[in-house]
Amino acid sequence: MGRCSTSKNWTTGLHLLINILSTALLGASNYCMQCLAAPSREQVDKAHSQKTWVRIGVPNIIDLVRYQTGKRRLLGSVLLITSLPIHLIYNSAVYFSIGPTEYSVVAAQDKLIQEHGNTTEFEQCFTENVGMELPSLNAAIRDGSFNTLSKQECIDTFAQDYASGYGTIVLVTKDSMPQNESVAWIGTGNSQNFEGGNSQFSWLCDEQYPCTKSIAEENTHNWTVRALTWSRPTIRLSVPIPGGIYESGGWLDVGHYGIPETEDYNHLDDILDKYPSLEELQAELDNPSGWVNSSFPGSVTVRKGEPECTYPRVYGKQTPRSYSIDHCMTLPVKETCQLFFSPPICLIVIGCNMVKLICALLAARENRKDIFLTTGDAIASFLAKPDPATEGVCLLSGPLIKKRTQGWRKYKGRERKYLDLLGIKQETPLRLPPRKRWFQAASISRWVYTILLFVCMLIPSIIVLRLGILNYNKASKSKNLWDSGLGDASTGTTLAGLSIPGTASGVFSMIFLANVPQILVSLAYFFYNGLLTCMLGAVEYENYTTAQKPLRVSWPRGAQRSTYYLSLPYRYSVPLLVVSAVLHWLVSQSFFFVQVIPFDRHGVPQRSSPDVLVTCGYSPVAIIFGIIVGGLLPIVAIVLGLRRFRSHMPLAGQCSAAISAACHPMTMAVDHALKPVQWGQVPDRVLSHGFFSNTVTTDIECDARSSAGSDEQRPSLATELDRNETRAVGFLHCSFTSEDVSEPSTSRLYL
Structure with a gap:
């Protein structure tokens, strides 16, 4: 207990530290879950054999639950669940109690x-x-x-x-x-x-x-x-009530103690509420107007009591x-302000952190082989052992696969056998697609969910800000909103309607309520991190078209380089963590727990007094800064998404099948993956017979043709293809390789 400015500054500083630590824990949990969700080569081969694909190098909770089993699924679920209490209560492990002195x-x-x-x-x-x-x-x-x-x-x-x-x-x-x-x-x-x-x-x-x-x-x-x-001179009253006489010390409690709720009793109560003198009260009783029962005021006896201090x-x-x-x-x-430390909350947070640490250690001891933590891991594995399921479609892209061409589908289900029934190979010559933009590396659903989450955060914040400013101006009669400060409670910025008793359960429930917005910020981090990972992972993948570069892998060999991050480079991940920590802190200053413990003029805390206030408060200034920071994040993502890739390389988009298709070097030279590699047109010409001259050549053409849609319509499409003449043609090939490559041509077909 001491100076309010000192207690407030300590609270602000500790909350900033807490939000930095909680954001670091969030990032560490995301890292561990991405490692646990990473598929192995065995899982990828199994998926490809069933014409399905998995994501590589992107955090995805759904893949963790769907494709991983046993211990990995359990560890990932525990990591996710233990993040909930940390962000719900961690900010209130230390809180500031206002102590106004009478x-x-x-x-x-x-x-x-x-x-x-x-x-x-x-x-x-x-x-x-x-x-x-x-x-x-x-x-x-x-x-x-x-x-x-x-x-x-x-x-x-x-x-x-x-x-x-x-x-x-x-x-x-x-x-x-x-x-x-x-x-x-x-x-x-x-x-x-x-x-x-x-x-x-x-x-x-x-x-x-x-x-x-x-x-x-x-x-x-x-x-x-x-x-x-x-x-003030006191007045004693003797008021007749049904069943006796009520002795009053100068007030009435209508509706209680047998006092009926009639107009005359209410009128007498209104008079007493004005603290009249004895003479003024007697004059009101002697005045017949205002009384329903004219005999009632005459039955009330008043007398002078002992004076009492005011x-x-x-x-x-x-x-x-x-x-x-x-x-x-x-x-x-x-001064009587206090800085409170909550042992129960700290014990819960420590317990969750210990569980997270154990999960991280167990995840690190996973003995799976050939795990695809990064896109470089997948390229290295596919170069060392090409996947026959994707042979002959070197320009296969993520968008093509997601449009369910070539017999691929996202989930396991009924296989499309119409091509197999006709005895047709699923090798298809393709053209280079047009240059894509970064935003196309992420799925439409990922963009929609991410933007929708930010909209669901920002719109209520703007509404609350408007109502808060109106309430603040009404209460303070001041147009200078900036006087309210960050996280400062006042009578105009406290939610009096939420006030509850200052018991332990009441305090904890209000702490829980004050930290609910933190959950949305944590979810926004997960979604935003995944969105950036998709785009920047595709940028890293496409950079192999410019020059030969060593692969960035988890366990480097030869010329390969090690990785200190999975898919999000530090120049993006560190600013994102900093902005996330600042946003968490701004949210903690925007909507916060308020406890007011008044002290009497002798310095004694009135903890049992009805004047003790336990509620939540809001800070319009902090809400404004929170809206600015939260609104800039999706804008930055959109601006980044509008950038174009530098080449026409097919967009893999973390799709295992598309990455695999680009890793058929067509030479028997060993150790491609251990040397610097580049993607491009390999020098050898491939001669292949029996391919359709009017096959799907780009993902744009696929859009038009895939409108045929359902599996029931596929046989008619196959029949149409069968009626076309076939001819022997020579096709070029593109691949990752350690040998020299040239830039592919947009006018040629590649196999």
């Missing part, structure tokens, strides 16, 4: 206050209302404990929500004081209910509601306040006297 406000003529000649009632109420005796107040003034502030400084200091570290305030005036009362009672601060909209410094505005800093500053040069009475919960009536304020003096006290 303070009293008085007005006096001189710095030293007259101690003699005051009434006994005044002296008693001074001690009770102010929290210290008059001689002690004078002693504090004499020894310099009070700080002197100008009028503007006084407003700047106290026109804020949840002020802490201030005790008694003396408003110094040159106006005379009432006889037998050397000090005027002005009121209290931080004594109201702390739910949204309640002003904690209404004394600055002469007890007018709502009171904001801008309203208080309007009267800075002519600042006057009206005093309240130190005490602090803390009894309303003091304003006196006619006004005081012009020259400056003010404040008595500093210890």
Whole structure:
């Protein structure tokens, strides 16, 4: 417990560190899951034999669940599940509790206050209302404990929500004081209910509601306040009710204690709510208008009770006297903000991290052979042992395969046997496709899901921002939104309707609610990472058309180079992690857990008080920055996606079949994969008989012809092909190879 600025700064710094660590954990989990989801050569060969294909070098939870079994599927699922509690509660392992200190406000003529000649009632109420005796107040003034502030400084200091570290305030005036009362009672601060909209410094505005800093500053040069009475005479009532007499201390609880909810009882309750004097109440009872039963007011007996001081919960009536304020003096006290550390939350996070560590170690001990962690691993394996399932279709591309040509399909199912029945080989000469753009390396569904997720995050954020700004301006009456700061709670930015009791379960449930948006940010990272991986993996694949380069593999041999990343280069992955950490932090500052534990004027925390506030708050400024950062991410992806590839190389798009088709070097030379390789037209001409001269030649033509669609229509297509004449033609061939290659021609057919 201590200075609020120190506690707040520590909270901000620790939250930033927590979000960096949680983002690093997210990236590590994604890395491990991608390793677990990576197929082996055996799995790829099995898939190709069934005319299906798998993804290589891209994180995919679906592939992890669908194609992996046993321990790998279990480890991947555990890694994914343990990410959920970390992002739900990790941010609230450390949280800031606001501790507003209640303070009293008085007005006096001189710095030293007259101690003699005051009434006994005044002296008693001074001690009770102010929290210290008059001689002690004078002693504090004499020894310099009070700080002197100008009028503007006084407003700047106290026109804020949840002020802490201030005790008694003396408003110094040159106006005379009432006889037998050397000090005027002005009121209290931080004594109201702390739910949204309640002003904690209404004394600055002469007890007018709502009171904001801008309203208080309007009267800075002519600042006057009206005093309240130190005490109030109490009224005792005897009210007839069905079955007896209800003795009241000056108020009614209609609907309870046998008091019926009739118009007369409600009317009497409304009168008592105005804190009338004995004479005013008797005059209301003697007035026959306003009463349904004219005999009811005559049956109510009122009498004078003992006077009571107007602090803390009894309303003091304003006196006619006004005081012009020259400056003010404040008595500093210890600030009461707190930095809380939640052992249960930390234990849960530590437990999840331990489970993740164990899963990562078990994943590292996997003894699978010939695993395709990167595209380079797949190329090296296919060059060392070409796959016969993809022989004769060197320009086979991911888009062609995904359009279900050549008999390929995405999932296992009914095989297309119409070509086999006709005795036709599935070797097909193809032309080079047009140059593609980066965005075509990822599937349409991946783009749709990624953009849709960001839209689902941004649109509600914009709506919440608009409502939050309206509510903030309504509560603060200020147009300067930037005064609210990042993650700063105020009565205008707390969701009072969500306030719950400050029990352990209540605190935990509100912490859970405040961190729900973190889950969406984590999902956005997974989707965005996968999208960039698809595009940049295709860029790396296409770079082998420019010059001979060593393959980037997981376990290098020969001229191969090792890899420190799977598919996303550091120049992209590191900025993405940084932006993700910043976005997580901005979200934690946009919608956050709020706990307000008020302290009374003696510095005692009121933990059981109904004024304890446990809810969530929002920061319009943080939401604005969060929307900017979150909105830039899809824009950057779209801009990158519009870039063109440098060559006409068929787009593999992490498709195992397309990569395999490009790895038939057509020579018996060994160790292609151990040397620098390049993709291009190999020098040998291939002569092949029996191929159709009007076969599908590009993925664009496939679009038109695949409109024939279903398997039921395929026989008619085969019959049409069968009616065409065949002729022997010579075709060129493209492949990855360690030998010299030339640039392929867009006008030739390749086999």
